[in-house]
Amino acid sequence: MKFHGIIERRLKNVNQQENDWLSLMLSSGNMTKHQIIDECCAMFIAGSESTNILLAWTCVHLGINKMWQDKARDEIFEVLHKENRPLVEILGRLKILTMIINETLRLCPAVPFIMKHAQEDIKLGELTIPSGIDIEVPIISVHHEKTIWGENASQFDPSRFSEGISKASKHPMAFMPFMNGPRICLGMNFAMIEAKVTLAMILQNFDISISPKYKHVPVGGLTLKQGSGAPVIFRKI
Numbered sequence: 658m659k660f661h662g663i664i665e666r667r668l669k670n671v672n673q674q675e676n677d678w679l680s681l682m683l684s685s686g687n688m689t690k691h692q693i694i695d696e697c698c699a700m701f702i703a704g705s706e707s708t709n710i711l712l713a714w715t716c717v718h719l720g721i722n723k724m725w726q727d728k729a730r731d732e733i734f735e736v737l738h739k740e741n742r743p744l745v746e747i748l749g750r751l752k753i754l755t756m757i758i759n760e761t762l763r764l765c766p767a768v769p770f771i772m773k774h775a776q777e778d779i780k781l782g783e784l785t786i787p788s789g790i791d792i793e794v795p796i797i798s799v800h801h802e803k804t805i806w807g808e809n810a811s812q813f814d815p816s817r818f819s820e821g822i823s824k825a826s827k828h829p830m831a832f833m834p835f836m837n838g839p840r841i842c843l844g845m846n847f848a849m850i851e852a853k854v855t856l857a858m859i860l861q862n863f864d865i866s867i868s869p870k871y872k873h874v875p876v877g878g879l880t881l882k883q884g885s886g887a888p889v890i891f892r893k894i
């Protein structure tokens with residue numbers, strides 16, 4: 658990581674600060690250099706691998722589900738036309754692409770579970786969680802639960818998101834790829850913009866098919882990776 662050098666350069670040129678998050682931390686006056694590097698590493702790790710994995714899973718699903726790929730491309734051509742770059746202002750009009758990304762995040766959440774630590778005794782309905790207990794929130798299990806998502810819970814069906822996230826399942830909070838509450842993913846909106854821009858540009862230019870070599874072997878850890886890779890074939894259209 659080159660954060661140390663970047664911070665040193667910024668500190669030497671205090672009059673030429675950028676209008677960004679690093680400058681905000683440097684000018685706060687209450688963070689040590691070590692803490693700032695720590696925050697940069699956390700942001701770098703949280704922000705890069707998760708979005709890469711989301712994009713790879715979406716390409717895999719689009720390569721397998723050609724009908725949804727065609728629907729997404731038709732919408733992209735209608736909203737953006739073939740040659741236009743996807744500008745942030747019009748990404749909100751890509752409804753089908755958003756449904757596809759959400760369905761990918763439901764079936765293959767890039768972050769499959771999250772740990773929480775109870776700092777004090779907490780009462781959750783009938784349940785009392787004593788202080789000091791670690792709790793796993795099994796995001797992927799909630800996303801695959803048939804009593805919440807219906808009998809086709811294990812199938813790729815973006816249409817379940819056609820009325821929005823809160824109506825996609827029997828529980829309005831069941832969709833939690835970025836978790837919920839005060840510690841919800843800081844980069845959620847950025848990740849969705851990144852994914853939509855990238856996929857819109859790919860679909861404007863390429864047909865995606867899944868390689869015959871593909872084996873569906875999701876491997877869960879801190880992130881949910883493609884165990885045997887994500888071999889997809891891009892053909893120029």
Ligand code: HEM
Nearest residue numbers: 703704707708711767768834835836840841842843844848
């Ligand atoms: C598909 C992409 C992503 C997924 C699925 C994802 C998922 C998550 C999840 C589940 C959490 C834990 C929230 C909690 O503990 O309640 C989290 C936290 C976080 N994410 Fe993301 N994330 C993604 C992309 C990003 C990006 C692009 C960034 C930064 C640019 C980012 C920055 C963070 C940060 C800083 C936290 C910690 C927030 C806190 O503790 O207050 N994430 N993310």
